[in-house]
Every structure is written in structure tokens, then in C-alpha cells.
Amino acid sequence: LLLGSGTLGCNVARALLGWGFRHISFVDSSRVSFSNPVRQTLYEFEDCLEGGKPKAACAADHLRRIFPGVRSEGHQLSIPMPGHPVNASIPADVAETRAAVAKLEELIAAHDVIFLLMDTRESRWLPSVIAHSQRKIVLNTALGFDTFVVMRHAVRGEPPVAESSGPTPPFGAAPNPRCY
Numbered sequence: 001l002l003l004g005s006g007t008l009g010c011n012v013a014r015a016l017l018g019w020g021f022r023h024i025s026f027v028d029s030s031r032v033s034f035s036n037p038v039r040q041t042l043y044e045f046e047d048c049l050e051g052g053k054p055k056a057a058c059a060a061d062h063l064r065r066i067f068p069g070v071r072s073e074g075h076q077l078s079i080p081m082p083g084h085p086v087n088a089s090i091p092a093d094v095a096e097t098r099a100a101v102a103k104l105e106e107l108i109a110a111h112d113v114i115f116l117l118m119d120t121r122e123s124r125w126l127p128s129v130i131a132h133s134q135r136k137i138v139l140n141t142a143l144g145f146d147t148f149v150v151m152r153h154a155v156r157g158e159p160p161v162a163e164s165s166g167p168t169p170p171f172g173a174a175p176n177p178r179c180y
Contacts, residue, residue, distance in 0.1 A: 001107055003027045003079070003127055004117030005055040008141050010042040012115055013063055013072075023071045024063060025111065026056040027104075029078040077103055081122035105130055116140040 002009045005028035013024050031052030037043045042062040047053045056074030063072045077100055080086070086097045104127060108114055114131045116124045116138060124140060131138045 001025050001027065001111035001113070002115045002117055003123075004115075004119070005030075005040075005042075005059040005074070006036070006117070006119070007039050008117035008143065009115075010040045010059060012117060012141070013059065014041060014066070017063065017067055017070060022069060023111075024060075025072065025107065026059045026074045027077050027079070027107065028054070028056040028059075028074070029076060030055050032058055075103065075107060077107075079104060079118075079123050080126055081120070082125055083122055101126070105134075108136060109134055111136070113137045113139065 002013055002024065005026045009026060009028070013026070016024055032040075032043050032047040032055055033052055034045075034048045036055075037045055037048065042059045043055075044062075047058050054074065054076045056076055058074065060072040060074035063070055080097050080100055087093045108127065108130050114127060114136050116127060118124055121142075124142075128138060128140075
């Protein structure tokens with residue numbers, strides 16, 4: 001499950017396809033814009049026209065065009081974030097947020113590995129917590145202006161990895177999820 005269909009999501013999807021993965025799902029809430037095709041390898045100029053196609057569905061479609069044997073689907077979904085309040089006085093906002101959380105839980109449950117490829121730390125929090133509660137493998141990748149980080153989240157109860165010469169604890173040593 002790829003949460004984010006931008007530069008990272010497009011490139012991770014192509015790499016996974018090359019490594020033999022045959023079920024790849026995308027989640028994104030945005031649409032393809034004119035700046036995307038030059039950086040994001042699953043989009044073309046035509047995808048930007050008329051307000052832009054939804055990114056997740058478009059990425060899944062292009063991935064199937066690259067390799068028809070892949071099972072790929074796109075889900076347009078806005079992930080609720082801390083610091084982005086839900087207006088409880090508007091029942092439609094509450095219902096939309098609850099539906100988004102339920103869909104996110106369903107998608108995470110249906111996949112073995114969850115990739116957090118979103119732009120903000122806040123957007124990675126809820127998927128991290130849900131994936132941890134479902135004992136899923138989570139890989140987090142974030143880009144900065146001149147830096148990047150890739151982090152694999154621990155799953156409680158994993159067997160320790162072989163001893164290394166560095167001070168890094170084994171993956172299973174963390175009692176709580178590391179959200180970002």
C-alpha cells in the first residue's frame with residue numbers, strides 16, 4: 001500500500017513492480033497538476049488537463065499500462081491529521097472523517113507492507129498508529145530540500161536481528177510505534 005502518489009510514490013511503485021510485486025495500491029487526495037509529469041514518472045501532460053485526474057487512480061492506471069499483469073488500484077482519500085480539526089458541529093465533516101478512517105483501516109488490513117510517502121509528518125501519524133495496531137511492516141520515506149530519510153518501523157514481538165557493531169537496538173526493541 002503506497003500512501004502518497006507523488007514523486008516518491010511513483011518511483012517506489014515502479015521499483016516494486018521491477019522487484020516482482022504484483023499487487024500495488026495507491027492512496028492520495030490530490031490531482032495531477034502541470035508541475036507533476038516532469039518529476040513524477042507515472043504521469044503525462046494529458047493527465048493535467050481539465051483540472052487534473054485524481055493522482056491515485058491515474059498512477060494505478062499507468063502502472064497497469066506498464067505491466068498489465070499487475071493488480072493495481074487507486075483510492076482518493078484525505079487522511080485525517082493532528083492539528084487539522086474536524087468541525088463537530090457539521091455532521092457531514094464528522095461522517096466524512098469517520099469514513100476516511102474506516103477506509104484507511106480497511107486498506108492497511110488488506111496489505112502486507114505500508115509505505116508512508118506523504119509530504120507532511122502530520123499525515124504519517126494516523127497510518128503509523130493503525131499499521132502498528134495491525135502489526136504491519138511500515139516503511140517511511142521523507143524528502144527535504146537537500147536531505148532524505150528512510151525508516152522501517154518496528155513491529156512488537158519481532159525476533160531480534162543479528163548483532164551489529166553499532167549502537168542501534170534490534171527492530172523489536174521499541175515498545176511503541178515510531179510515527180515519524
